[in-house]
Amino acid sequence: MDKLLLLAMNGLIWGLIIALIALGLAIIFGLLDIINLAHGDFFMVGTVLAWATLQTTGSFWLAFIVAPLIGFAMGALIQRIVIQPIHNVAALSIVATFGLSLILQEGVRITYGPTPGRILAPIQGTIPMFGVDYELYRLFAAAVAILALGGFFLFLNHTQLGTWMRAVRHDRDTAVAMGIPAGRVYVLTFGIGFALAAVGGVVAAPITTVDFRGGVDILPFCFMAVIIGGLGNLPGTAAAAVLLAFLEGVIQSVADPTVARISSLVLMSAVLLLRPQGLFKGLAR
């Protein structure tokens, strides 16, 4: 029972982090029609930025400012240099982002090195919860993820830029006719998408490893969340990420992680075939 609670709790928190990353993927996917195969590597760059900030300044906390800023700048730059010239053609975007993924991974391998590293959690200690000693940092990570998720939805629904993003996604031509600078909104969206993944990377860095291949496993998981939540349904995506990771955590308490992963993949196939509009269509919008 203790093990179940522990793994379910871990799954829940991991799901909140994945939700952040998957939201980044979902806005890029929904707005630009780009299948972003480099998104897992955006997360990985976040973990490396956390490590680099800790190494150079001695402070892990600074990474929460540095990583989103660098992530945003890199994302905006990538949109201008790589994504814009291919005019949001989805098939070409797959090739371009695949190339991008190779470059990011190899770039990190050159600079950071090929061996996975670990970051010591900046908050040490445990807290007794439901009869188990739970790591304090994980609770902190959950809080940060929830804050970032809330902040993103506030931004999307209550600021002018957020309204522009929703408008361009809804109907690009009308949005342009109303005077919304669609080109700049694209750049912004890609930047925010990268920044969200980078924040996810910073939060996750002390929980997982810092590794140039760290994004490879994250990518299918994020796609699952986007699909199960429903394409374009951002709250659905976040909910699906939490649900999936929680379920995997629960299944892991009785079977090995591969079985857990297979069952969520099977769930996803069922959703794709039976409810391609996503699980939560009509519930949240």
Next chain:
Amino acid sequence: MSITSIERSLWLLLAAFMISVPWLIPALINGFWVSVIAEILIWSLFAASVNLLFGYVGLLSFGQALYFGFGMYGVAIGIQDLHLSFWPAFGLGIVASMAMALITGIFAVRLTWHYFAIITVVFSLIFYFLALSNKWLTGGDDGINFTLPPTFNIGGFSKSFTDSTFQYFFILATVAFCFWLMHRLIASPLGKALVAIRDNDVRASLIGLNVYLLRLIAFVLAGFLAGVAGALFAFFGRYASASYMFYHVSGEAVVWAIVGGAGTLLGPVVGTTLFIIVREVVSTHWEHHALIVGAVAILVVIFAPKGVVGLWNDWIARIAEGSSTEESGVTKLRTDP
């Protein structure tokens, strides 16, 4: 010299080159490159299976590695566990991948575009994880190594892949045969129907084509191409491994096919050749060749969105246009005294 005769002589040149590879390449560079070319042939066939679906039916599959993996494991399990000889094992690999393509295709081709791309990658991931966890059958990431039985053993005459020249020609013949089949398929009424679906599936169904069934047929045929490639690769490497079923392998084939030119017969060959040669040449000098591969992929889609072969075709079309106006100019001079 007209365009068609130039193209025909280029084909003859290519054929002559491919046949002379086992003697020409060791003399020019070294013997290692013969096996690189054999590998290019196998991966070209794999990229062709992506191209058949994406370039001719408009379905972007991100899970072709599943059928490649089934081709590999069909051969490896057939030889190692079932003690089959060469040809039955080859057949088992192909049948296994086609059967898998049929089973998954029944579900997958109900979906299109983004959803199709994602369900194919999901199916391949499911079986990737199954292969990883069922080590007793698949050997997991370490894979299965096996000793290769002879290909022909008639009387005292025996030929096997230990003879590298024979290995090369066997791969060349098989791959060339598959490409010939694909060429025939594209020219056939079935191929035309597939292209009609690619261009407009609603219109295709309105003229009476069974879109679902045709897509399923194309999916199984693509599974066949990937399965043959996987079986050949198992013979070539004498092993099978779950790592070849991961989505990165499918992704590479998509990149090769699109960079070479989707919807053209030779596109996948050109793309695969380009990437494998870049990889082999750069990796001997520089450890971080993936940077170059990534940059090439990005540059090609920015500057040649129709792929290398698409660029070539445009160029040919422009020359043909130029020469035809020239000819009409000439005739005009003659008819006007």
